[in-house]
Amino acid sequence: MTLFEKTMLPHLDSAYNLARWLTRNDPDAQDVVQEAYVRGLRYFDGFTGGDGKAWLLTIVRNTFLTWRGQQKSNSLVFDEHLHSPNARPSNPEEAAIRSSSLRALRECIDALPLEYRETLVMRELEELSYQNIADVASLPIGTVMSRLSRARKRLEDCMTAKGEKS
């Protein structure tokens, strides 16, 4: 096993989880992760040790942004609706989740604007520190804190709204 494999393969779940929440569908998330590992291998010389997970997630995020840019320029406008899980009931696992009470939660996170969604996912699911999130997203810590706070507020509002509807 190479040093790259030893350092980066253990974070495959994190890479996929972030990519999956960013792209909001499985095939695109897989492509983003695959490409991120190709890039990671290329730039691994620049990895000076430290937090491998944050380093990899930075690349996943940048790869996603490039990918999204391509989607937009590919004549078809990047359609948030098309890329939302509502439009792609792709596997039974997802279907089961959606039929449960978790459906609302997932939909509400998916509905968050990208900058809130990624911050929330990195904090709540990847359990990154504010500093790590700041590094991954190239943001000041203060911005991370305010985005996280707004993300939570929006999420609560969304859940409340869904609760009232049902």
Next chain:
Amino acid sequence: MQPMIEPYLDGELDPNRQAQVLDHIADCSSCNEEYRRMQQLRADIRAGNLYFSAPDSLRQRVLSTVRNPGKKPRVWPWKEMAMAASLFLVVSLGANFVFMSRDRSENRFIAQEILSEHLRSMMGGHLVDVVSSDRHTVKPWFSGKLDFSPTVKDLGPQGFPLSGGRVDYMDGRSVAALVFLHNRHVITLFTWPSSRSASDASTHNGYNTVEWTKDGMIYWAVSDLNRSDLQTFSNLYKN
């Protein structure tokens, strides 16, 4: 204090600050309420099975990518070869002009032609005109079609079984093309009489070629086989 509630929840405060916020939450009912809501939200998220673990197929894909950087995972090699071939035909048309001068780039030109023929034969499924692993069938087949008699060997016992032969046109003349298999790779060995001296191994578009001369004949082996296996093949053929 309100803005400190989330950093408190996220464990981002130093112990002193942490204690202060905790005291405050105990005394401030609105803060207390917010803290509970935030706690609940976090509990919902974490209980929600919202984490997407990487599928096994992705694990395999990534692993094979990082172990063979530069190579796309091979889904269907023939399709890939066909695509490479069509790309190559475009390139080789350009190469016709670039390599026209008959000097030391001549060998490169032949290498291009050889690769082109190799790919074309696989694209069209026109690998061989005489299908046989028996050199005593293949060799006589060429007489009457060529003005020379190629050396035909079967390297089946060494892992490179003869699959057949065909006649190709190259370097301004008819040449023998012998086809060998190694695992799932196709090797085409072109040979014709030539006084030219051979250069050696080279790689074009991911295909390897090995060239040698013997007894007034020139030999060119081309394949997508890795270079060392192709070298093994050529060494076996030479001896």
